Amino acid sequence: MNQIFIIIVVSFVCVALYIWRSQVSRKNEARQNVYKAIRQQQPEFFKAVSDLMFKHDPIEINFETNTDEYDPEAGTVISRLPTANNEVEVLDIIHQEFVVWFGEDTAGNRSRYAGLANEIWKLWCEKA
Numbered sequence: 001m002n003q004i005f006i007i008i009v010v011s012f013v014c015v016a017l018y019i020w021r022s023q024v025s026r027k028n029e030a031r032q033n034v035y036k037a038i039r040q041q042q043p044e045f046f047k048a049v050s051d052l053m054f055k056h057d058p059i060e061i062n063f064e065t066n067t068d069e070y071d072p073e074a075g076t077v078i079s080r081l082p083t084a085n086n087e088v089e090v091l092d093i094i095h096q097e098f099v100v101w102f103g104e105d106t107a108g109n110r111s112r113y114a115g116l117a118n119e120i121w122k123l124w125c126e127k128a
Helices: 002-041 043-056 071-083 087-102 110-127
Strands: none
Touching: 002 043, 002 071, 043 071, 043 110, 071 087, 071 110, 087 110
């Protein structure tokens, strides 16, 4: 009886993990599609935002040669900029996106994105 219970529990856990991974995979694919669409629709603005992220390097992944490292984040941030009314809201968007992409520990404190938010807000205002 114990063995049957263990088999049922293990089976349930395996199915739950499979479902969870499928959902995460679909969300990641959707996020990748957003950034690719933004990159195609607004190539100059996209490059400017990605370059700013690379320059500010909030999660310290700038190794000088990997200049496209922040492309996915640039795309999802840009997709949300139309909802921003000021620099503080841009800061919130940037931090939220980095938390989604990298997790809270790696994304770190919201304040590390202040300079980046300032420059992206200026670019956004010039674009409008």
